[in-house]
Amino acid sequence: MNMGRVHWLYLAPALLMLGLFLIYPTAETVRLSFYGPRSDVFVGFQNYVQAFTSQPMLIAFRNNLLWLVVFTLFTVGMGLLLAVLLDRVRYETVIKSVIFLPMAISYVAAGVIWRFVYTFRPAVAPQIGLLNAIVVALGGNPIGWLIERPWVNNLALIAVGVWVWTGFCMVILSAAYKGIPKEMLEAARIDGANEWQVFLHVTIPFLKSTLAVVTTTMIVFVLKVFDIVYVMTNGAYDTDVIANRMYNEMFYFYNYGLASAIAVILFLAIIPFLVINVRRFRAQEAVR
Amino acid sequence: MRRWRQLLKRLPVHLVVITLAAIWLTPSLGLLVSSFRPRQDLLASGWWTALGRPFATQWTLANYRQVLLREGMGRAFLNSFIITVPTTLITLGIAALAAYALAWMNFRGRQLLLMTVIGLIVIPLQMTLIPVLRMFNALKLSGTFPGVWLAHTGYGLPLMIYLLRNFFGALPRELFESAFIDGASPFTAFLRLVLPLSVPVLASAAIFQFLWVWNDLLVSLVYLGGFARVAPLTVQLSNLVGSRGQDWHLLTAAAFVSMIVPMIVFFSLQRYFVRGILAGALKG
Numbered sequence: 060m061n062m063g064r065v066h067w068l069y070l071a072p073a074l075l076m077l078g079l080f081l082i083y084p085t086a087e088t089v090r091l092s093f094y095g096p097r098s099d100v101f102v103g104f105q106n107y108v109q110a111f112t113s114q115p116m117l118i119a120f121r122n123n124l125l126w127l128v129v130f131t132l133f134t135v136g137m138g139l140l141l142a143v144l145l146d147r148v149r150y151e152t153v154i155k156s157v158i159f160l161p162m163a164i165s166y167v168a169a170g171v172i173w174r175f176v177y178t179f180r181p182a183v184a185p186q187i188g189l190l191n192a193i194v195v196a197l198g199g200n201p202i203g204w205l206i207e208r209p210w211v212n213n214l215a216l217i218a219v220g221v222w223v224w225t226g227f228c229m230v231i232l233s234a235a236y237k238g239i240p241k242e243m244l245e246a247a248r249i250d251g252a253n254e255w256q257v258f259l260h261v262t263i264p265f266l267k268s269t270l271a272v273v274t275t276t277m278i279v280f281v282l283k284v285f286d287i288v289y290v291m292t293n294g295a296y297d298t299d300v301i302a303n304r305m306y307n308e309m310f311y312f313y314n315y316g317l318a319s320a321i322a323v324i325l326f327l328a329i330i331p332f333l334v335i336n337v338r339r340f341r342a343q344e345a346v347r
Numbered sequence: 348m349r350r351w352r353q354l355l356k357r358l359p360v361h362l363v364v365i366t367l368a369a370i371w372l373t374p375s376l377g378l379l380v381s382s383f384r385p386r387q388d389l390l391a392s393g394w395w396t397a398l399g400r401p402f403a404t405q406w407t408l409a410n411y412r413q414v415l416l417r418e419g420m421g422r423a424f425l426n427s428f429i430i431t432v433p434t435t436l437i438t439l440g441i442a443a444l445a446a447y448a449l450a451w452m453n454f455r456g457r458q459l460l461l462m463t464v465i466g467l468i469v470i471p472l473q474m475t476l477i478p479v480l481r482m483f484n485a486l487k488l489s490g491t492f493p494g495v496w497l498a499h500t501g502y503g504l505p506l507m508i509y510l511l512r513n514f515f516g517a518l519p520r521e522l523f524e525s526a527f528i529d530g531a532s533p534f535t536a537f538l539r540l541v542l543p544l545s546v547p548v549l550a551s552a553a554i555f556q557f558l559w560v561w562n563d564l565l566v567s568l569v570y571l572g573g574f575a576r577v578a579p580l581t582v583q584l585s586n587l588v589g590s591r592g593q594d595w596h597l598l599t600a601a602a603f604v605s606m607i608v609p610m611i612v613f614f615s616l617q618r619y620f621v622r623g624i625l626a627g628a629l630k631g
Binding site for chain 1: 374475500568
């Protein structure tokens with residue numbers, strides 16, 4: 060529709076804000092990543108070399124990778140399991156609310172909730188943390204869930220993420236699952252397929268594109284994961300992740316060059332998903 | 348007999364589903380129960396023992412009184428509103444104007460602009476922190492509410508524009524044609540036609556932005572600098588974790604204070620809430 064040149068009036072405030080808070084800072088951060096801690100000396104790729112070789116960063120990369128595999132597997136897997144099973148019970152909506160609820164609260168609150176679950180006290184004291192109370196009741200010794208490195212504590216943090224995000228996967232996959240024509244499932248059953256075969260040969264292929272969307276969303280979250288780690292361990296005992304390293308380089312070590320380089324690495328890892336997003340949008344537009 | 352066999356066959360399904368739901372609910376339940384127990388009880392026995400004998404247990408509101416009045420959570424509660432409400436309104440207003448132009452006005456570069464906006468949704472905030480903080484320091488905006496309003500608006504805009512533009516673009520063309528024939532200006536059409544017709548999507552978008560800002564830690568941490576005077580709930584709560592890490596009677600109450608508003612929104616506006624969350628999952 061032609062409305063003359065007034066469109067710029069409508070767009071101006073948005074363009075100004077996007078320019079000031081997203082586009083200019085992104086470009087500036089790329090520039091700063093080639094400068095020293097105080098942004099005054101050009102150092103070439105030195106920050107990147109440090110980012111890819113220093114011990115704390117290597118641990119952070121390893122942890123993000125662990126998050127990527129375990130977190131994604133569990134959120135998507137349990138989301139799918141719940142989507143399929145909940146379709147068969149009558150109290151579906153209640154359970155869905157319970158599982159989705161953690162999406163509403165902050166990661167900080169989630170962190171406090173789970174720090175309490177993981178609370179550790181010496182074997183002589185009564186255990187007030189649920190998990191150690193169970194361990195002790197079963198005859199074991201209390202475990203420092205956030206201290207035992209490298210597997211126990213990292214998995215304990217990842218569990219918090221899974222607790223928050225499984226509901227998201229469940230809701231999206233459930234909507235897609237309900238879109239499978241009932242006749243298709245019935246036909247497979249009449250042909251003698253058992254529930255497992257139906258799941259493998261009808262449900263999974265039908266949900267493939269939704270599974271891809273959910274999985275990419277989880278990966279994008281994992282790359283940027285920050286709050287949970289910041290609140291629960293602040294990266295202590297080898298639990299650090301990339302985003303928390305960036306924050307610490309910025310606020311505790313005032314190394315703006317290295318912090319910028321870490322941000323750029325994060326950005327580069329996310330670019331493929333940015334491209335996917337834009338592509339998906341163009342495909343939608345073409346259908347319109 | 349058949350009913351029983353049916354039930355038995357379904358038993359594993361019920362078992363798995365109910366077990367998972369119980370696992371999901373228990374941590375929050377523990378938090379809620381503990382926040383009402385006196386300090387010495389909380390340290391002497393697990394919260395589940397109090398559930399076993401609810402009438403023999405001493406329940407108290409003292410933890411809440413202390414975190415609200417003496418540990419800064421009351422002030423933080425207010426700050427969270429001061430940060431969240433203006434941000435949501437400003438973001439929605441600016442996004443609606445831009446989305447209207449992107450949906451219904453023809454101009455060169457429109458497609459490119461849209462694609463840029465969509466690309467910006469997933470930009471990690473980390474890419475912007477240092478330059479924006481320097482800008483704020485130069486303008487004396489760091490540590491102030493207007494600074495956080497502006498930053499959150501900038502970060503929230505791409506997603507809001509995208510959501511609103513999709514909805515505006517799906518409105519029927521004839522609506523606008525007849526309005527313009529009747530002599531309406533583009534702005535009148537925006538105010539009188541587009542906005543009233545878009546209430547559901549505006550609600551979803553507003554709820555998403557509200558909760559995102561309410562639950563945000565990083566942006567407030569960086570631009571407000573953690574001063575108690577301006578700290579929102581998330582920052583104050585994480586400060587308490589640092590300073591009072593083992594005082595569970597306070598941490599549980601403080602965490603619950605920070606959760607009340609999101610929980611009310613969740614239970615009263617669940618439909619809009621879910622829609623908003625699903626649309627916004629990729630946001631930086």
